[in-house]
Amino acid sequence: MKYFExxxxxxxxxxxxxxxxxxxxxxxxxxxxxxxxxxxTPEQGKGGFVDKEQGxxxxxxxxxxxxxxxxxxxxAKQSRPTREKELQAWIxxxxxxxxxRLPFSDELIFLTSELAVNDSGKIVNDVLAIDxxxxxxxxxxxxxxxxxxxxxxxxxxxxxxDYKQDFFRKLIALLTPGRVWNGQxxxxxxxxxxxxxxxxxxxxxxxxxxxxEKRGEDGRPQIDYNEKGEIVFLESLQ
Numbered sequence: 412m413k414y415f416e417x418x419x420x421x422x423x424x425x426x427x428x429x430x431x432x433x434x435x436x437x438x439x440x441x442x443x444x445x446x447x448x449x450x451x452t453p454e455q456g457k458g459g460f461v462d463k464e465q466g467x468x469x470x471x472x473x474x475x476x477x478x479x480x481x482x483x484x485x486x487a488k489q490s491r492p493t494r495e496k497e498l499q500a501w502i503x504x505x506x507x508x509x510x511x512r513l514p515f516s517d518e519l520i521f522l523t524s525e526l527a528v529n530d531s532g533k534i535v536n537d538v539l540a541i542d543x544x545x546x547x548x549x550x551x552x553x554x555x556x557x558x559x560x561x562x563x564x565x566x567x568x569x570x571x572x573d574y575k576q577d578f579f580r581k582l583i584a585l586l587t588p589g590r591v592w593n594g595q596x597x598x599x600x601x602x603x604x605x606x607x608x609x610x611x612x613x614x615x616x617x618x619x620x621x622x623x624e625k626r627g628e629d630g631r632p633q634i635d636y637n638e639k640g641e642i643v644f645l646e647s648l649q
Contacts, residue, residue, distance in 0.1 A: 418443040453500030494554035515644035545593035553602040
């Protein structure tokens with residue numbers, strides 16, 4: 412838990428600089444990372460920090476150079492950001508700038524992302540949140556409409572929560588001191604819209620959030636941002 416605490420403290424202590432540079436510190440179970448939320452370099456960064464001074468030093472002296480090299484590779488078409496990472500970075504950046512409320516539901520408070528558990532094979536959750544009733548919300552992001560994979564990812568992480576309840580109670584107490592986990596878990600997927608209609612055949616009680624896409628000049632699908640530079644989530648319009 413100490414690395415989540417270090418990341419939280421650095422996010423608070425360096426908040427203005429982090430917001431200006433579209434960065435955030437992210438805790439994990441064995442270290443913490445400094446991650447880009449810029450849409451040119453989404454989810455790029457460096458991990459493996461084990462004390463706050465390491466993180467501060469890299470913020471001051473290392474991250475700009477690392478991301479500049481990544482941007483050069485993208486410009487030279489040697490690399491390209493994935494839509495899932497772009498979606499994830501935009502959602503987290505929005506939350507950080509809106510009192511940690513998620514863009515598709517302001518009742519959901521962002522907790523953390525890319526939370527990995529390695530006990531029985533690596534299981535990673537894209538976004539973890541808590542709602543106003545105290546339920547944990549397991550959110551999986553996808554750039555393709557692969558329903559079977561999404562359902563499997565959500566269910567796998569819910570099983571992790573079930574046998575690591577003490578860890579999640581401590582995590583919530585650290586990251587959202589005013590909220591207490593009620594022991595319940597909500598399941599949610601965020602993926603591209605297909606025909607402006609939700610699906611009704613999800614396994615169990617999975618909630619669906621859809622976002623709009625468009626075709627780019629290269630014919631590939633892209634996330635469709637509105638005139639304010641925001642992603643449109645269809646559920647938020649209802």
